Amino acid sequence: MAFPGLKHASSGLLAALRAGSRLGLRSGSGKPHAATHAGTPSLPPIASLAPLTELIGSYLSPSDVEKVREAYRFADSAHLGQLRASGEPYISHPIAVTEICAGWKLDANALAAALLHDVIEDQDVSKQELVEKFGPEVAELVDGLTKLERLDFASKAQQQAESFRKMLLAMARDVRVILIKLADRLHNMRTLDVVSAEKRRRVARETLDIYAPIAHRLGLNVIYREFQNLCFAAMYPNRYQVLHRAVLAARGNRREVIGKIEDAVRAALPAAGIEAEVSGREKTLYGIYRKMLEQKKSFSEVLDIYGFRVIVHTLPECYLALGTLHQLYRPVPGKFKDYIAIPKLNGYQSLHTTLVGPYGTPVEFQFRTRDMHHVAEEGVASHWLYKESDTTLNDLQKRTHQWLQSLLDIQSQTGDSGEFLDHVKVDLFPDAVYVFTPRGKIISLPRGATPVDLAYAIHTDVGNQAVASKINGEFAPLRTELSSGDTIEIITSPASRPSAQWLNYVRTGRARSEIRHYLRTVKYEESVGFGERLLTQALEELHLALPAADDPQWDKLARSTGASSRDEILSDIGLGKRLAAVVARRFAPENALMATTAAAMDEMTAARAAPILIQGNEGQAVQLAPCCGPLPGDAIVAGVRLGQGLVVHTADCPVAQRAQAREPERWVPVAWDSQASKHFSTRLDIVTRNERGVLGRIAAEVSAADSNITHVTMHDDAVSTVLLHLTIQVDSRKHLAQVIRAVRHVPQVQKIVRVKG
Incomplete structure (x- = not known):
């Protein structure tokens, strides 16, 4: 029994449901078992390799086809006697996964890995055995797809997070790993109906949280839409059925309107000399459901569930077709998006516009070329489908490589697998804003991103040293949300450091991981250094010298206090977890490794003396x-x-x-x-007469006193006066007094005070 390749898979709801009844999902353990699930369909015929051979023979050489057949024979032997939850021979699942990959025209090594993707995990086949039989490339792909189940983990969640991390890092090295995994998950989702309702919901939630966003990020929109509908059906079957019936009824009610629009478009485009392929499209059920939730609308209020796609031959014809239809129907203001000039993060390119059709019905139109359509539907997999080295595909591959590389960067700074997974989830935002650097470079960021996200997207050092930002030439706080089209300038200072507060509003995984890495490592290093200073002072009060780093006393002290090392003891002192005087007393010969309450009080008294x-x-x-x-x-x-x-x-x-x-x-x-x-911030409140140029004169006096204004706001106290709030940089209280005396020289200044609290 064979599935069609993903190239031919429908994103329509009914097609997805029909596909879902063909094969069952494997058991949770993956081991051979009897099919006892109520309602299990009767056993189908043994899976056949013939349809797959015919499919791959259309683009692979005979030697490559034979390599795939050899992988099939090995997998068939390894899974012999193993059944899926539906009662089918287990080999039917690897064949279906491989057929989906063949729809993407993946190479022989990837297809062999797809057939073998469960043999290490389920049948105890070693990686070395695969290396010897199929080569290191196939073995690495299979290993990247294998979950971590034989190691000891504190929880199921930790095991799952660690398995995801392994898979994503393997994907970063070779994108074919995730393509095979997505095909594996797609087939499992299509055959989810034979497992318990609880497992359906769990697998669907995992798919919606991880695999669907990855598919979207890689531009695999066909599989992304199918994932969404299948997950919706598994998680909320009753809502799914109600909405499905409502869409069918609405489709009948609006058939006349849609038909009238389609006829008008098909007549208008040739009249303008544009040869185009026009097809209707419908929002996915999950898309409609999410819109109803987010906008708190009933189904009858969601009008734009239908749309049209116009595919033309050349890029200029996209804009010509857009102009033609804007003359035919009135466009909705603010609903035009040019994803051709500025593609989405996943390489998607199209023109989007919403027009008001007959009877006031809003209808969305998308305009794209045939090449854009291939990339829009197949994303990064279009690299294997269409091998022309045009600019669009090269740009897409470059963007994908940059994202995959960012996963490796995040991994290098993240020790915990759960934290790594959180960073990756943050990076899988489907929407994006497009901002400009002062030099005109376009940078894509997740919706809700801030100047801090942009700073880290430019370079780690820029992010670590960011102190302020200018948005469209105006100073703005670092927490400001960016909008598409903004021009952003990042102001840096060598004395600046990342703040833990930034974690409350950054949106990119890279920014989040860089900030946490800095805070974790630098805080530790600073606390060690400061702890050493405190301990040295405390030891001097006892007329003792700080022991050398390799002194055995450190090991004894660490063992007795539950610390792992000398640096941990010093870090605890620097962070206030241990008192330096108490630790210093431990080095006194008469009280070696002893600390009584009385001694601790004596030590605190000694510490207060210095x-x-x-x-x-x-x-x-x-x-x-x-x-x-x-x-x-x-x-x-x-x-x-x-x-x-x-x-x-x-x-x-x-x-x-x-x-x-x-x-x-x-x-x-x-x-x-x-x-x-030499760099301390302090605040001044200045009451001054409200006259032209007074702020400039005050700023000049501050500058003449060798100080700098970092922030200023004002408040009108009365018609004739104004209250200025200044934040300035000084190096001491004496320097502040000099600045205040300089500002008093401005005749309009009536009162000036230093603000505390």
Whole structure:
């Protein structure tokens, strides 16, 4: 029994349902078992290789066909006696998967891997055996498709995430891995009706979350639409049936309107000298359902469920056909999209417009060439179907390669498989915005992306050093959502660092993984360095020297405190998880590896006697409290906050005073280091007369005092005055005083104060 290749597969709902009853889904374990499921169809004939041989013989050489036949014989022998849940011989599943791949015109090695894709997982065939029999290329493909089931995992979710990571990384090295996997999942979805309702929902949800977005990202729109409808039917069978009947009824009611539009279009295009192929298209049931949910509409309110596709010979004819139909019917404002000039991320190209047809019915039209149509339907698989080396396909392959490479970049910075899968899911957004760099380069980003996403898309260093952005020439916050057509400029500073708050609004997997990688590694390195400083100071109070890194005392201390290494001990000190004075006392000869409560109190007292020197550029191990914004020269105090290290406040800060009263044991004396940083932000409120040019004069005085304005807002207090809120950069309290004196020289300035809190 054979399935047609994917090239001929229909995305229509009825076709998908008819296909779904042909073969059953394999059992969860994949091992031989008896078919006992209620309602299982009678056993069909043994699967035959003849239809597959005929299909691949149309484009493969005889030697390649023989290689595929040899893979079939090996797979047939390996799966001998194994049955699917429907009771069919298991070999019917690899044959069906291979026929789908043959529809994409994949090469002999990929087809052999499709036939063998379950032999390692189900039948304990070794990878080395496949290498010896079919070569390393086939063995690598099969290994990339094999789930991780024989290792110990903490949970089923972790095992699944690790298997996905293995498959996606194999895909990044060879895109044929995911094509075979998508064909495998498509056949399983088509034959999902013989398993339990719970398993149908679970498999459908997994398909909708992972495999359908990957198919869309690779431009495989036929399989993407079929995945959506099959998942909808499996997850919500009652809603599916109700909507299916409603669409059939609406199709009959609107047949006259659609027929009238089609006749008018078929007459108008030849009259304009355009030879075109016009075909009707219908939104998928899942697409209609999702629109009803998102827009909170009833079915009767979803009018644009029908549309037309116009396929022409040349690119200019796309625009000519568009203009012709705009003269025939009135276009809906804001509903025109040019995906030819700016293709989608997956290489899709078409012109989209919505026209108001007879009786006020909105109808969507798509205009594309034949080559664009091939790419739109088959995506990256069109590389094997059509081997002309034209620009469109080369660009598509390049974009796909860049995305696959980004998966490897994310993997290199992500240790946890679940986190890696989350990053990939974020990267599979179906919609995109298209923005411009100042040099005119177009960059595609997921909908909802921000300037931070763009910064990391340009380069990791640009993202790590981003401090501000300009959108269309105007300063805008880094959290601003971008819109298509925006021109974005990223402002950077060598002193800038990524913020954990960025994770709340970035949208791309690359930006998310880069930020987390930076925070994880740099925070650790900074906390180790700062912890070493704190411990050195505490040891000096005890007249002890810091032990060398290879001193055996570190290993003893680590074992006794549950730490894994010297660096972990120092990092814990820097992050406030351990007190430096307590750790220092452990090195005292009279109290080796002993720490009593009394000793700990003595150590804290000793620590308070020697203030910790603050430079202000320690990174995340030392934070300057935003409530009071301390500057070098201010009297300061610092509290140890678990996981955050030292938080430095001004001595008169009300927030610090309240916290110190609650937990006095967590507060230590601090002082400014003579080598403090030169970049501190502080805020000024300036009341000035509302006169022309006053802001420019204030800015000039700030600049003359060797300072810089990083942010400014204003508020009208009255008709004659205005309140300016300035954020400026200074290097000390003394420098701030110089800036204030300079600003007072402006005659219009009535009042100026430093803002705390």
